[in-house]
Each structure stands twice: as C-alpha cells, then as structure tokens.
Amino acid sequence: MIRSSSSTPIPRTLPLLPLHDKVLLPGVVTRMQISRRDSIPLFEKLLRTVDSRDLNKCIIGAFPVRISSASASPTSPTKVSPASDNGDTRNGKGGKPEFVIPGPSPVYPVPSKGDGQLVRIGGSLDPADIHSTGCAARLVRLERAVGGFTVVLEGLVRLRLNKIISQSPFFEAEVTPLPDKAVDRSDQTLQDQIVILRSTSREFVSLLQTLKLPAPVLTQLQKFLDNVTVIPGQVVDLLMSTIESTIEEKIIILDAVDLKERIAKAVELLTRQIHVLKISQKVHDNVEGKLNKKQREFYLREQLAAIKEELGEKDTGDDDEMTIIEKRLAAANLPPDVQKAADRELKRLKKMQPSSSEYSVIRNYLDWLGDLPWSKSSEDILDVERARKQLNDDHHGLEKVKRRILEYLAVAKLQQLKGDVRGPILCLVGPPGVGKTSLGRSIATAMGRKFHRISLGGVWDESEIRGHRRTYVGALPGLIIHGLKKCEVNNPVFLLDEIDKVGSRGHHGDPSAAFLEVLDPEQNSTFTDHYLNVPFDLSKVLFIATANSIDTIPAPLLDRMELITIPGYTYAEKLAIATNHLLPKQIRQHGLSEDDVQVTQEALLKVATGYTRESGVRHLEREIGALVRSKAVEYAEYQERKQSGTTDSAAEYQPLVTLADVEDILGQEKFVNEVTERVAVPGVVTGMAYNGVGGGIMFIEVSQMPGKGHLQLTGSLGDVIKESAQIALSWVKGHGYEIGLTNSPGQNVMEKADVHIHMPSGATPKDGPSAGIAMVCALVSMFSNKTVPSTTAMTGEFTLRGLVMPVGGIKEKVIAAHRAGVRKIIMPLRNQKDVASDVPANVRSDIEFYYASTIWEVLREAFEGRAPVRGASAAASIDSRL
Structure with missing residues (x-):
C-alpha cells in the first residue's frame, strides 16, 4: 500500500526550487541536476547546515516556471519510467532502470510570463514567472556534481503559492498545502470516472505488454492500478509522470486540485496515448512480416504519417534526417566509387539506433562526403x-x-x-x-x-x-x-x-x-x-x-x-616598395589620409639604409609605421587645439616628414655602413656569405703570434669552412717562396709562429666552402703586411692546385654586398653568367666585378697589382703548371 503523501507535516514557509523543464507531482520521485545560480545557493546551505542523516527531513517547494499556451503538443510515443532511480513506482523505492518506447523525444520551450519567449536558463528569474501551484518535495539524496548538485526529490502534496518573502540568496515563500480529499463513495459521478480511469489504465498497461517491455515494471504498474478505487488521485499523478506529455499538460494536472477534473484530463491523455500505441503495434506487426525493402519503407512512412495525424500535427514539409542526408549526397554529384561507399554507409546508418555510438561516426562521415566539392569548380579568369x-x-x-x-x-x-x-x-x-x-x-x-x-x-x-x-x-x-x-x-x-x-x-x-x-x-x-x-x-x-x-x-x-x-631587395627596390605599398598601407591603418602624412624620398631611403638590415621589407614597414604614428599624434593634438580655438600660425600641423625628422622620430641610426666605415688593415678581408634567409658580408681576420706552427680557428665555424681554412693555409705554406713570403723555397712561413683565423659574430654559425679565396687573401695580407681595400669583397671555393671553383647564392651575396657599400667583387669565372642573369642592372652598374679562374688572378686583383709575387716569370710558370 502507498503511504499518504500528505502525512508529512508541511511548514507554512518553504524555500523554493524553480523547475524550468520539469513538473514534480505528489507521490513521484525524480532525479535532477541543479546548475542555475538561483537554485545552487539553496543546496549549498543545506549541504553546510544539515546533517546527512537528517536530509530526508528537509522539505522544499518545487514550483514550475510558468509557460505560455503556445507550448508544443506531444510529438512522441509513450515514455514509461519509474518514479525513482532506486525503485518503487508507487513511492520511489525498489524500482528498475528507466526505459523509453522507441520514438523521437520532444523538445518543449519554457516561455516567460506567458509571452512565448524562452526563459534564459543562465539568467536571473523573475518572481512573476513562478507558477502559482507547486509540490512540496522531500529531499531524498543530495550530492555535489560538476557545475552544481545532483538531487533526488520525492513529491508529497500540492502547494499554493501565497507570497514570495525572499529572493536572495534563494527564493522563499509562504505556501498553503492542498492535500487530496477522501473519496466520496456517494458521489456517483466520481465513481463512474474512477471506473473509466481503471479501464483505460488497464488497456494502457496491456498495450505495453504487447510491446515486450520489462516485466517487473509492468507488474508494478498492474499492482498499483489495483488501488485506483482507494487512491485515484495518486494513480493519476503517477500515470501522468510515466507517460509522455507536455509541460503544459502536466501543469494542468498539477493545478487540478479537484479530483473529478484531474481524472477527466488523465483519461483524455491516456486515450490519446493508447491510439498512438495501437498504430505503432499495427505497423510493428506488418514490419515483422517478410516484407521487401520498399514495403518496409512504405509502412514506416505510413506509421509516421499516422502518428502525426493522431497528434494533430500539420505536415510542415520538413524532410526527416535520412532524406536530408540523401539529398545532400545527391547534390554533391559524387564520383561512382565514392557514391558506392556513401550508399554502403547510408544503408548501415538506416539500420542503427540514433543512440548507438557508431551512429554519429557514420553520420559525420556522410556529412563530410556531402560537403566536399567533388565536381564544383570556380571559373578561371584566363586573361x-x-x-x-x-x-x-x-x-x-x-x-x-x-x-x-x-x-x-x-x-x-x-x-x-x-x-x-x-x-x-x-x-x-x-x-x-x-x-x-x-x-x-x-x-x-x-x-x-x-x-x-x-x-x-x-x-x-x-x-x-x-x-x-x-x-x-x-x-x-x-x-x-x-x-x-x-x-x-x-x-x-x-x-x-x-x-x-x-x-x-x-x-x-x-x-x-x-x-x-x-x-x-x-x-x-x-x-x-x-x-x-x-x-x-x-x-x-x-x-x-x-x-x-x-x-x-x-x-x-x-x-x-x-x-x-626570391632574393632580397636592393635599396632602390625597397624605396619603390615603401613609396607605393608600405607607406600608403600604414597611413590607412592609422586612420589618416595620404594628405595628412607625406614622407620624402630621402627620408625613406635613410630609414631603409640606417634603420634596417634585412633582405625583406617587414622591419622596414615597422619603422615606417613609427613615422606615421608620430605624425598621427601631432595631427590628433592639432585637431584638439583647433576644436578648442587655441590654434595659431606657429602651431599649424606639418604633414611632411623630412630627412632631419627621421632621427628625431626613430632615434639614433641603428646601422652604419660596415665596409665604408672600416679602415684597411693587414690580415683583414671582406668575404660574402649566404645564410638561407638572405645574403650578407663577413670579415675574415688573421693574426700571427710566436709559436710552433699551430692553427687556431674561432667564430662558430662548421666542418666545411674549417677544411677551407686548412686548405688555404696549406696552399700559402706550399707557395710561400713564389708569393714572396719566404727567402728560400724550402723555408716554412710558420716556422716560429702560430696563426689564428677568426670570423666575428661568433654566435652566428658559419659553414660552407665559399670563403676559401678570402682566407688565402687574408693569410697573404697578414704574412706580407699588405692590405686589401675594405670596399673589395670576394667569394669562391678553391682547390689545393689553386683553381677557383664556382659557388651558389650569387644574387643574394651581391645584393647584400651592395647594401653594405662594397664597390668591387672578386668571384669565380664560372659565376659570371649568374651575375648577368640574376643581379639587377642598377646593382651591376654600381659594382665592379672581376672574374678569376686561379688563385693567382685573385691575389693580383685583390692587392690591386701589389701582390708580393716574385716576378712575373714565377707566377707565369705556376699558372702553366695549373
């Protein structure tokens, strides 16, 4: 037997729990997640102040949020569920897990104040949204969960909301219990309604049996219906919590304090669900037969149409999910082999339940096939x-x-x-x-x-x-x-x-x-x-x-x-890019017009030469942006003075940026011309490098000291460039007499000295064979105390026989040397074609190129005819041997 819900004393003042998507009825146990900020403080307080053994003594008021009459009608077959996660369908004790008769689950909006607008779940709740009828609920279980709490509530008795007395930190109100009255045996109308309710309920349960639902749940429902003549009000409340119905319909049951009104509405809803179940059973029997694929699809579509007709829904013309997927795949115009794979996966998808884990995998796969442009092309503009x-x-x-x-x-x-x-x-x-x-x-x-x-x-x-x-x-x-x-x-x-x-x-x-x-x-x-x-x-x-x-x-x-x-840019190219692209772009980005900022060509060239040292123009654009920002400040201040009426002729805005203004805006010049500022020193030669992100120049420094003929290399050098240094030193030692460094052919130029070769910028790794001829010239310069002009640079690999070999990166090296102020370049003869085809004409016109095939030619040109070679005959004889 069911314990009377009204037997528990109900306080006149209760904390309120607003229910946005549920309706709790007396005698029903339900589990819910609490995550709203207007509800969490209530359970936070209960968790802190109430002992866990006394939780079941806590009573709160569960009131639904009012919904409008525009609420959706039921759109899915019946759902049967126990009232609790742990049991009895009569009072929430000892039941089985929830199950649902197959069918789409409806989604109901929760309007606010009856105007059809959705209540914002994360926002503050207006007290006017709370419905006037609710249910007293006993707290069965309270657990902390991610984002809030998980609670289990047992409905006790209907409540009437009299007045809300507090809204912070949670709602509290004065309420009046509305218990069910005892059944009047002399009321023939009520007795007739109870008979109809019992008959309709038994028919409903028998239909559920034909659908092969779990036997324990059906047995519990059947036993509960045997008490319909004693407690018809609780039977109605439980049935309404187990069948699928809208929030609005459940609120109607909640509002029906009068037993006759409640039974009448319950019979109406049960009758509707019985019709839906009969149609489902009919189609189920047909589908169970040996029907072919077309017949099966026909009957399933007839079932869908019949259900919509029974529920009074109008066909809006919307296609079901499978039809939408088929249309998307057809519109994609898939190739034959892809279409075959799509048909195979679509066939599998139709056989799966949407709750299956593989259902979403196949669905996403078909979505990708339908979204890809298998045959969709844009038209080329071939002009x-x-x-x-x-x-x-x-x-x-x-x-x-x-x-x-x-x-x-x-x-x-x-x-x-x-x-x-x-x-x-x-x-x-x-x-x-x-x-x-x-x-x-x-x-x-x-x-x-x-x-x-x-x-x-x-x-x-x-x-x-x-x-x-x-x-x-x-x-x-x-x-x-x-x-x-x-x-x-x-x-x-x-x-x-x-x-x-x-x-x-x-x-x-x-x-x-x-x-x-x-x-x-x-x-x-x-x-x-x-x-x-x-x-x-x-x-x-x-x-x-x-x-x-x-x-x-x-x-x-x-x-x-x-x-x-794509090599680096020359200064002339940088100037053109800055004038035509970078400066207008920066002016637009800073909210100015081209008349508001004007930069002279001399100023732009100064920025490119004195404030940047790069192959590209990214840093150049940043420096130009600094010029524009400086003018933007001046222009903004001028506009403020103009609006205040304090502008005079001396404070007029000047849009022009001149060469003199560059240093005031950007500060001291960051880079100087490394070559032209240097003084020629014996043992120092200018080389040319290519580092993968542009070209550059590097200085090779050689010095000697008393020692025993050892060679020391520094400057973060790789294996290849170290080998080039060894080759250069071996060649100089082997030809010391012909070069004029020793007095006799057998004398060792490093007999009582050590040699140290260093390349500055030691933190930068250096490698490659192209510094070979520069190292030879640096060694000869040091031993002979002769200088190589600082404006002369060289690149090239050479062999122990004295042959000069070609190298790569010529265009990048030449452009970098031009930026550094080099005016003469010595390079291998076989790189002459690279200069002619790749180096810009304006760079070629500013630089004198000399092409050498042997190291003797390099020495004569590097020292400008001052090479310490012992007579023309000695050099000629060596050239003949090469």
Whole structure:
C-alpha cells in the first residue's frame, strides 16, 4: 500500500526550487541536476547546515516556471519510467532502470510570463514567472556534481503559492498545502470516472505488454492500478509522470486540485496515448512480416504519417534526417566509387539506433562526403594582361615569379578546350619579408580562384596532412580536405606556408613524406585521405609552397616542386616598395589620409639604409609605421587645439616628414655602413656569405703570434669552412717562396709562429666552402703586411692546385654586398653568367666585378697589382703548371 503523501507535516514557509523543464507531482520521485545560480545557493546551505542523516527531513517547494499556451503538443510515443532511480513506482523505492518506447523525444520551450519567449536558463528569474501551484518535495539524496548538485526529490502534496518573502540568496515563500480529499463513495459521478480511469489504465498497461517491455515494471504498474478505487488521485499523478506529455499538460494536472477534473484530463491523455500505441503495434506487426525493402519503407512512412495525424500535427514539409542526408549526397554529384561507399554507409546508418555510438561516426562521415566539392569548380579568369597588371600592382620586381605564373595562364588558356591542364607545384624560396605569402594571394586574385593558406610550421604528425582513420575517437580529415571544404571548390589556390619547417620523422610518422602524393602531379589525382578512405582529385588545385631554405626539405619532396628563388631587395627596390605599398598601407591603418602624412624620398631611403638590415621589407614597414604614428599624434593634438580655438600660425600641423625628422622620430641610426666605415688593415678581408634567409658580408681576420706552427680557428665555424681554412693555409705554406713570403723555397712561413683565423659574430654559425679565396687573401695580407681595400669583397671555393671553383647564392651575396657599400667583387669565372642573369642592372652598374679562374688572378686583383709575387716569370710558370 502507498503511504499518504500528505502525512508529512508541511511548514507554512518553504524555500523554493524553480523547475524550468520539469513538473514534480505528489507521490513521484525524480532525479535532477541543479546548475542555475538561483537554485545552487539553496543546496549549498543545506549541504553546510544539515546533517546527512537528517536530509530526508528537509522539505522544499518545487514550483514550475510558468509557460505560455503556445507550448508544443506531444510529438512522441509513450515514455514509461519509474518514479525513482532506486525503485518503487508507487513511492520511489525498489524500482528498475528507466526505459523509453522507441520514438523521437520532444523538445518543449519554457516561455516567460506567458509571452512565448524562452526563459534564459543562465539568467536571473523573475518572481512573476513562478507558477502559482507547486509540490512540496522531500529531499531524498543530495550530492555535489560538476557545475552544481545532483538531487533526488520525492513529491508529497500540492502547494499554493501565497507570497514570495525572499529572493536572495534563494527564493522563499509562504505556501498553503492542498492535500487530496477522501473519496466520496456517494458521489456517483466520481465513481463512474474512477471506473473509466481503471479501464483505460488497464488497456494502457496491456498495450505495453504487447510491446515486450520489462516485466517487473509492468507488474508494478498492474499492482498499483489495483488501488485506483482507494487512491485515484495518486494513480493519476503517477500515470501522468510515466507517460509522455507536455509541460503544459502536466501543469494542468498539477493545478487540478479537484479530483473529478484531474481524472477527466488523465483519461483524455491516456486515450490519446493508447491510439498512438495501437498504430505503432499495427505497423510493428506488418514490419515483422517478410516484407521487401520498399514495403518496409512504405509502412514506416505510413506509421509516421499516422502518428502525426493522431497528434494533430500539420505536415510542415520538413524532410526527416535520412532524406536530408540523401539529398545532400545527391547534390554533391559524387564520383561512382565514392557514391558506392556513401550508399554502403547510408544503408548501415538506416539500420542503427540514433543512440548507438557508431551512429554519429557514420553520420559525420556522410556529412563530410556531402560537403566536399567533388565536381564544383570556380571559373578561371584566363586573361594574361589582367593577371600581369594584378601582379605588377601588388608586388614590385619578382620578374621570374611573375613570368612563371603568366606562362601557366597562357598554357591554360590555349588548352582550355581540352581541360587537361595540370596545376604546377611552385615553391617560392627566399628570406623572410620578401612577399612570398602575399604573392600567393595575388596569384589567386589574378586567376579568379579562391585562396586558402595552410600553415605547416611545427606540423609533426602525419595525420595532420592525411587525416585520422575512423577507428580513432574524434577522427577528422587532414588539412588538405579541411581546406577544400572551406573553399567549396575543387580548384582553389593552396599556399603551403613554411614547408621547410615541417616536423621531422618521429613516432607519429613523417609529415613531409605525406606531401609526396599531394605534390606529385602524376599521383595527386587519386589522393586518399585516411578519414575519407576514397580518392579525391587534387590535380585541379594550384599548390604554391613557401620556404626560407631548401636545406631541410627532403630530396624526394624537393624533386616534386618547381623552385623559384626570391632574393632580397636592393635599396632602390625597397624605396619603390615603401613609396607605393608600405607607406600608403600604414597611413590607412592609422586612420589618416595620404594628405595628412607625406614622407620624402630621402627620408625613406635613410630609414631603409640606417634603420634596417634585412633582405625583406617587414622591419622596414615597422619603422615606417613609427613615422606615421608620430605624425598621427601631432595631427590628433592639432585637431584638439583647433576644436578648442587655441590654434595659431606657429602651431599649424606639418604633414611632411623630412630627412632631419627621421632621427628625431626613430632615434639614433641603428646601422652604419660596415665596409665604408672600416679602415684597411693587414690580415683583414671582406668575404660574402649566404645564410638561407638572405645574403650578407663577413670579415675574415688573421693574426700571427710566436709559436710552433699551430692553427687556431674561432667564430662558430662548421666542418666545411674549417677544411677551407686548412686548405688555404696549406696552399700559402706550399707557395710561400713564389708569393714572396719566404727567402728560400724550402723555408716554412710558420716556422716560429702560430696563426689564428677568426670570423666575428661568433654566435652566428658559419659553414660552407665559399670563403676559401678570402682566407688565402687574408693569410697573404697578414704574412706580407699588405692590405686589401675594405670596399673589395670576394667569394669562391678553391682547390689545393689553386683553381677557383664556382659557388651558389650569387644574387643574394651581391645584393647584400651592395647594401653594405662594397664597390668591387672578386668571384669565380664560372659565376659570371649568374651575375648577368640574376643581379639587377642598377646593382651591376654600381659594382665592379672581376672574374678569376686561379688563385693567382685573385691575389693580383685583390692587392690591386701589389701582390708580393716574385716576378712575373714565377707566377707565369705556376699558372702553366695549373
């Protein structure tokens, strides 16, 4: 037998618990999560002040938040659940776990103040939103959880809300209990209603039995219904908590203090649910038969239509989830092999329950297949003149890169009808700040394609490129497929930024090796991402990679790309870039107009030469930004004075930045001309270096001291450059008499001396063979006490036989030497063609080049005819032996 809910004494003043998506009825036990800030303080206080053994003596008022009449009607089959997590469907003790009859679960809005607006769950609650009828609840269990509390409440008796007496830190109110009255046996109308309720309830339970629901729960329901004549009010409350009904309908039951009114509404709701169950059973029996696929789909759709008709819902024309997926896959126009894989996965999805863990995996996979641009392309703008103008407007110089892009556009235009033009794999190599990344964006704009940048710096996992297999939790496609989904076309321009900084081989695979298929024009038409596991055609994608150095790029990957070197800029090019691009950009970014800030050409050139020392223009742009900001302050102060009426002729704003203003704004000059400021000293020679991020000059210093013929090398030198020093010293010692350093052919020039070779900037690693001839000249200069002009620089490798060998990085070295003030360069004869083809004409006109094939020619030119060679005949005989 059920204990009377009203037997527990109810205080007249109770703390309130607002229920936003639930209605607690008497005799029902429910579990809920407490996370609202207007409810947490109540349970915080209970947890602190009430002993755990006395928790079940705590009574609170559970009042629903008022909802409008626009609340949704029920849209799903019946849900049967016990009143508690631990048991008895009559009073919350000894029951079984909750179960739900298959069907979609409805989502009900919780309006505020009856106006149809949703109550903000995280916001403050208006007392006017609290419904006037609630339920006294006994606290069965209280546990702290993430973000709040987990509580178990047992409904006791209906309450009438009289007055809210406190809102902080939680609601408290005066209430009046509304217990059920005893059943009047003489009221024939009530007795008739009880008979109808008992009959309808038994029919409801019998239908649940046909659906093969758990027998213990059905047995408990059946026993509980046997008491319907004694406690009909509690039977109604329990049934309304176990069937699926809307919040509004449960509030109607809660408001029905009169037993007749409550039974009438309960019979109506039960009858509706019985009709739904009958339709479900009918279709279930048909589907259980041996029907073919089309018949099965027909009956299932008929079931859905019948349920909607019984619930009074209008067909809004919205498709179900499977239909939406099928339409998306059909619209994607998948290739045949991909369509086959999609159909197979869709067939599996239809057989699964939405609660299955694999359901979401397959659903996400089909979403990816439907979102990728398998056959959607953007139309190329194959206008060579338009592209040339776009590239020239965006970038100064870079003629080789522009010419290669125009070649691709021209070929694509000529073969447009064939549709068989494969995108090139370009790799722009150059120091930072020369415009590699922005050049890729300009190429996309010139071709009318979408642009997507993929940053590869620090990518160390192969799966970042090829995706994760779907067997892993949280698997996703790689960066290539992600980029295609974002671009929504299959022919975008992909910029693979910093490809030389991809992580090396490790226990997560080799990410650089994952690009071997992506960047191979012969293979990327069937690129297979691990997540998709179907091929995707990348042949229409124009890949552009950027790198600062090719030294760290694996040879197989480097072989798949067409290298285009972008060297550093000359001062003339920097001046043009600053005038046409950097200065207008900085003026716009600082909220000024071009009339508000004007910088003279002399001032810009001073910034480029005295305040920056780089191959690119990134630092130059920052310094120009400092000039503009200084003028922005002056202009803002001028506007303030003008508005206050205190402006005079002496305080007029001057927009022009002159050469004299540069030092006042940027401070003392940071860099001086290293070469022209130096005084020629014996044993010091200017060399030329290339470090992968641009060129530069380096000074080679040699000194001797009393010793026993030892050689000491300092300056953070690598193995190759150390070997060059050994070769240089061996050659000088072997030819000391011919050079004029010793008095006899067999004499050792280092017989009583040690030699120390040093290269300043010792924190910078240095390596490579191109300092060979400079070391020979430095050694000869030191031993002979002759000087090499500081404005003369040299580069080249040489052998023990005295042959001068060609070296790389000529353009970068020459441009860096030009920036440093070098006026004469000695280099190998076989590098003459590099100077003619790569070095800008204005640089060639400012520098005198001398090309040597032997070390004797280098010595004569370095010392300007003052080389200490013993007579022309000795040098000529040595040249003949070479």
